[in-house]
Each structure stands twice: as structure tokens, then as C-alpha cells.
Amino acid sequence: MSELVLQIDGVTKGYNHGKPNQVTVLQGADLSVAKGEVVALVAPSGAGKSTLLHIAGLLDTPDAGQVRIGGEDMTKLSDRKRTAIRRGEVGFIYQFHHLLPEFTALENIILPQRANGVGVSEATKRAQSLLDQVGVGDRAEHRPAALSGGEQQRVAFCRALANAPRLLLADEPTGNLDPATSDRVFSALMELVRGTGLSAVIATHNLELASRMDRIVRLENGKVIAA
Ligand SMILES: Nc1ncnc2c1ncn2[C@@H]1O[C@H](COP(=O)(O)OP(=O)(O)OP(=O)(O)O)[C@@H](O)[C@H]1O
Numbered sequence: 470m471s472e473l474v475l476q477i478d479g480v481t482k483g484y485n486h487g488k489p490n491q492v493t494v495l496q497g498a499d500l501s502v503a504k505g506e507v508v509a510l511v512a513p514s515g516a517g518k519s520t521l522l523h524i525a526g527l528l529d530t531p532d533a534g535q536v537r538i539g540g541e542d543m544t545k546l547s548d549r550k551r552t553a554i555r556r557g558e559v560g561f562i563y564q565f566h567h568l569l570p571e572f573t574a575l576e577n578i579i580l581p582q583r584a585n586g587v588g589v590s591e592a593t594k595r596a597q598s599l600l601d602q603v604g605v606g607d608r609a610e611h612r613p614a615a616l617s618g619g620e621q622q623r624v625a626f627c628r629a630l631a632n633a634p635r636l637l638l639a640d641e642p643t644g645n646l647d648p649a650t651s652d653r654v655f656s657a658l659m660e661l662v663r664g665t666g667l668s669a670v671i672a673t674h675n676l677e678l679a680s681r682m683d684r685i686v687r688l689e690n691g692k693v694i695a696a
Contacts (some may be wrong), residue, residue, distance in 0.1 A: 474668040475502040479532030496691030509679035510672040512688035518672045520695040525640045527555040539680035560629030562639040566621040574624045575609040581631045603657045619650040637669040
């Protein structure tokens with residue numbers, strides 16, 4: 470069997486426990502992602518897709534169940550170790566780019582590498598190479614406000630991959646773009662992902678984009694089911 474990068478087993482998660490507005494979002498969710506596999510996560514709004522991605526990416530902890538990254542049980546680690554793994558091994562992309570407005574595109578990709586202990590010249594070289602790969606190498610010195618929506622997302626993809634994570638998690642990465650731009654930007658993302666061989670879970674409402682990934686899963690009634 471191929472190596473599993475992400476294993477989510479029997480994860481439950483709810484909010485407002487013991488209060489009248491208590492909700493249970495995940496009810497025994499399982500999801501395994503192999504090395505190099507790109508999984509489309511399709512779910513109706515409010516089904517718990519962001520909750521699942523946050524738990525997979527160690528931004529949130531489950532009430533019960535296990536999350537393993539690279540075979541290691543994340544629920545048993547100290548907060549400090551979990552943060553280190555999140556920084557070094559997980560990349561996030563959101564619908565909105567969340568780039569730092571006062572820094573250039575290049576600097577936005579250098580910063581997370583510096584925070585991870587990479588030297589300036591190596592970080593700069595990698596940032597430029599990533600920008601080149603997604604076709605915005607000539608925009609390196611622009612600040613986010615001077616970039617188009619599609620360019621901003623391309624830069625956000627590079628930032629997510631800055632520290633060469635083994636797992637990429639994306640929540641509607643092209644959801645803010647018009648259909649033609651979304652299609653092109655998604656292709657750039659897939660090329661980047663395929664080129665690095667990393668594993669990814671990409672949430673989308675767009676079934677055409679979902680069909681271009683290796684496998685589609687749905688989130689229904691708190692469980693992950695094959696589509
Ligand atoms: N911090 C919170 N406190 C209380 N309820 C929450 C919290 N976060 C999420 N929820 C609820 O949990 C459910 C799932 O939320 P989640 O954001 O995971 O859904 P989603 O599938 O990502 O939705 P969307 O596609 O609309 O972003 C929703 O009913 C939401 O209102």
C-alpha cells in the first residue's frame with residue numbers, strides 16, 4: 470500500500486457543548502490521503518468542510534478520534550510540537566488570499582521560510598522560483614493591492630508551498646474568481662501540486678474542478694463518503 474500522508478480516523482467535533490445551541494458537525498469522519506494524491510472535498514455549505522480542514526491542518530483539535538500526519542498521531546503531541554509541524558509540513562490556501570498588504574509578492578513568500586529558519590538568499594531563490602512556476606515571476610516586486618485577483622491567489626499558492634509542506638489544504642481556492650480565471654488559476658495550482666508530488670485536500674463546490682482531481686469525497690451528516 471502507498472504511504473499515507475494524512476489519516477483522519479473517527480473524528481468528531483461539535484461546538485457549544487452543554488449549551489442550548491450545541492451543534493455536532495463531524496460524527497466519526499474518516500479520510501486517508503496517500504502520498505501524491507489530490508482529493509476533492511465536496512460539501513454543501515455548513516456541512517463542516519472548514520471544520521474538517523482546520524482539524525486536518527492542526528488549526529483545531531477534534532473532540533474525539535485521531536489525526537495522523539506522516540503516520541504520527543498529532544493528538545498526542547504538545548501544542549509546541551503541533552505548531553512546528555503545522556508550520557513546516559502543512560500549507561493552507563483560503564478563498565481570500567490573506568497576503569500581507571505591506572509586503573511585496575516575493576516578501577510574502579520569503580517570510581514564512583524565514584520564520585521556519587531558512588536563510589535569506591535561499592528563501593529568496595525559492596520564492597522567485599515558485600512565482601515563476603505559477604506564471605507571475607514578473608510580479609515579484611508588486612504589493613498585493615497592485616495584483617489582479619487571479620495573481621493574488623497564485624502568490625497565495627506559492628506562500629502555502631514556501632516551506633515545501635507534505636500536505637496542502639485548500640478551502641475553495643478559486644471561489645472568489647470569475648469562471649475563466651478560476652479555471653486558469655486552478656490549472657496553475659494543479660501543475661504546482663503535481664510538480665512537487667505533495668498530497669492535497671481541496672474543497673470546492675465546482676464539480677468540473679473536482680473531476681480534475683484524483684478522487685472526490687463528500688461530507689454528509691458529519692461523515693466523509695466516497696462520491
Ligand atoms: N466556532 C463555532 N462555534 C459554533 N458553531 C460553529 C463554529 N464554527 C462552525 N460552526 C458551525 O458548524 C457548522 C459547520 O461549519 P463549517 O464552517 O465547518 O462549515 P462549511 O462546510 O465550511 O461551510 P461553508 O461552505 O459555508 O464555509 C456550521 O453549522 C457552523 O455554523
